[in-house]
Amino acid sequence: MAGWLLAGLAWGQLTEDPATWLRAQGNLTGDARPADLMAVLQASALALRSAALAGKPRNEASALVAASQRMLKQGNVNWTWRVATRMLAVSEGLTPGEWLELATSYDVALDRAVLTPGSRLYVRLSPLFVLTTPLKNSYSVRWTVLDEAGGELSRQDEPLPGTMAPLESSIDTAKLPEGRYRLRYELLEGEQQRATCERTFFVDGRLRARLAELRGHLRQAQLRGATNPGEALVLAAVEAAADDIDRWLHAGPAGETGWRHPFVEGLALKRLPALGSPRPDFTGWQQAERFARALAEGRPPLDAETGALRLARRVNDTLVPFRLFRPAGAPPEKGWPLVVLRHSFLGDEGTFGHLLGEDELAALAVKHSALVYCPVNRSAYADPNDQLAAQLDEGIADVAAAFGADPARVFLAGHG
Known part of the structure; x- marks a missing residue:
């Protein structure tokens, strides 16, 4: 309780009344992921900017913005998640309420992502926190199996219990042929969708x-x-x-x-x-x-x-993946120039290949006779420090030694 009060939160239920938007209740049962929190904060900033540019500023979000900043400085990811997700909802023109507690609590996990033919898929809804009072409204969960093209193969609806708790479901996938599929999750209040995501799985014998x-x-x-x-x-x-x-x-x-x-x-x-x-x-x-x-x-x-090389380095007993694009032929006497594409803090080593196209990056490496190195960013917070800088230098040195880069011509691009 003391930690909440220091951050400007009070104990109580969240409702549609803005006076309750800085109230919180419940018991923590799981940890929010820092990368998810950073995505919510970044998306909120973009949504608020978009609304302001459109002449419709979300002034009602100001208290949530201030509270999320205070809590983030305290380093409490779980309670910052509670406030920041409300900030995103308000930034997008949605009114917080009981539904938002469920939408921001329940996480979705498959028991496995690769099925052998003839087996069923099991999925678990796990709350990050549970409210201490019964739910006032009725909610249900819809599971939809989609084929690779997005065609609906099956659907099942299940009511949520009147109090927040984990939920396990069995999905009939026994007759699916080998291939790639998606399981869509929807949290419904009546027929209104309150949260959704998709989980890729595939059948492979x-x-x-x-x-x-x-x-x-x-x-x-x-x-x-x-x-x-x-x-x-x-x-x-x-x-x-x-x-x-x-x-x-x-x-x-x-x-x-x-x-x-x-x-x-x-x-x-x-x-x-x-x-x-x-x-x-x-x-x-x-x-x-x-x-x-x-x-x-x-x-x-x-x-x-040819094309993208999916490689990895060992850093303190941890395997750290990266991607490399290289010119054709042997390196010149002085070595190739080395371009380091550092992705945003919420991406991975494949981000630039996804955004620009791996074939395009490979063509650029050949056209400009340069190595293109895409390392993974291991910090969800994009927090530059001496340790991360040293790890980046070590990665550049490893690539230079393996592929003949010129240490005098190393160029850093990207951000995060």
Whole structure:
């Protein structure tokens, strides 16, 4: 309670009355992700600016803006999430109320993102916080299975209980053929959609066998060891790909680089379209399989590769992925120029490839005879510090050693 009062919050129920918008109640049951919070804050700023430019300033959001800034400075992610999500709703012209508590609390997780043919999909709604009073209104959840083109394959509606609690659902996917699918979640108050998101899953009877084969080749490659700096980056990339496949075979991507909270995906991402939500990197997995076979057989793994190279570095026992685009041929005597594309703090190593097109980046690398290095930003807060600067320098040094970059011609682009 004391922490809330210091931030300007009071105990009480949230209703449509603006006098209650700085009240909060409930018990925390999970942690909001810093990256989700940053997305909400950024989307709110864009929405407020858009409203002001349109001559319709959201003055009613001013108290929420001030409170979210105070709470963020205190470093309390969970309670800042409560206020910041209200700020985003008001910024978008929505009136907070009980519905917003559910929309910002319930998170969606699959039991696994890769199904074997004939199996069912299980999904869990987990609240980040639960209210201490019964719900005044009635709510339901709609689950819709979509094919890759967005066609509806099945739909089921389930009522939410009268008090907030976790909810587990079983989705009938047993008759789905192999392929890629999406599960759409909708939180409904009557027929009014209050929150939505989609979770990618796919049916694949061979992925577990592919993972076992990949790990077998990886063990052989590790026994051989890397013979040069480039092979060390490739070896780390294979290990990272194996870990990624394993995640998708279980609960899918999680943490800061995982799926977005439904409130973020349903409301914030329309202001931040470049973020999107993670999808399985089939292209990267196939490249890792080629890498692993080549390394296990003692062949140069990079000779036949063109376009984006999905590589990784090991930083303090953590695998840190990156993407690299390179010119054709051998580097000149002084080495290639190196362009570092540092994405925004809510992106990843694939952000620029997604926005500009990987083929376009590859063509630019060839046209300008330069290496293009896209590292992952590991800080959700985009907080520059000496440690992050040192890690960036180390990454540049690793790429320079492996691919022949000129240390006197390193150019930094992007932000965050």
